[in-house]
Amino acid sequence: MVAPLLAGCTTAEPEPRTPLVAGTGAPVIIPGGPGDAGRTARPGENLGESEARITAADVRFAEGMIPHHRQALEMAALVRPRSSSPVLWKLAERVTAAQRPEIAAMTSWLKSAGRAPAGYDGGGGPHGDHGDHAVTQEQENQLRTARGTDFDRLFLSLMIVHHEAAVTMAKQQIEDGTDRIMLAMAADVVSGQAIEITRMRRELLRLGG
Template sequence: MLASGLGTILAGCTGDPAGERAPIVVGSGAPVVVPGAPGQDARTATPGERLGREESRASAADVLFAERMIPHHRQALEMAGLAPARASDPRVRALCERIVAAQRPEIDVMSRWLRALGRDVPAEHSGHGADGSGEPDRYGMAGLEEMNRLRAARGEAFDALLLRLMIRHHEGAVAMAEEERAGGTDRILRAMAKDVVAGQRAEIVRMRALER
């Protein structure tokens, strides 16, 4: 899973100061060429010069992505967690197991990323649309009435409703991730967004096949 790799990246970015973010000190060996700014020529670094490595810099878009995606993922985990006791189709149960396996580590990575910035991790989702209205939000989170119907459903009725809600939920996650890829600057979250787009699009295809 990419999420485990992202955890390693995050640990490297927030851990040993002598690691990835440490500057490079130019020695007396082979010359080091430093690229110039756009429109400027490259130059050769002088011995003893300290060259900072490229860092991952968080933007407002990155923070917004993490703060939105964590509760979004949490609702997906709640929906998927209903399947073992309610789903009749073993393929639906297997799909939900994969969703939990993929999204739980991603929540952990994003939570650690926010804490590393000194920001609070969003509280548990309220069980309905993120705007608090009880209606589905623009990123596909289920409304309160929909969640209550899903909790009450059993067998084939549960399978059908779960697939319908989860497809919309995944489509919302893909839209959110595409926004991060377009506007985010942090390499950890951009890598996660790329993974979300690829993984959830593939799951949408599987879910649509199960609907037939």
């Protein structure tokens, strides 16, 4: 259990090791026996246990990133009904394809640590509070009422801010965290969302935003 960590980040009490699970990003190669070729781990395959102990920073990252990703999924779901831009369609598809599995992975990780996130059923739907995010409920409501090019510009502006907040959270995890799974996920967030920010800024500039 990681609950004792939440009372303070400086506790020296060792925490349980967490299982290492192959994800959907870069392939994980499992060495074969002597003279045998290695193989690629299957997504979701248990690879053993993490060598690092869970810290409060690791838990905060997962508990904060799940609702943050969930809000991104809700925003992405608005694109098809409101935009005619193939660029935004593809962007929304990439957001959904990347962040839904990450939500599931972080949810599984938290459950293994004894901290199932409240209000989340594992499917990526809008269950529970988003917490403290860069995009406010008022801004999200404005996005829901916008259409056409107005929607495109607002969506890109808000998603850029949203991605920038995720990158900040991930960089904090890289600085403070210790768990290998969460550190790898944070690195993926930094690299993947930085690329998307560049693409969105380029498209927003093209639209005159």
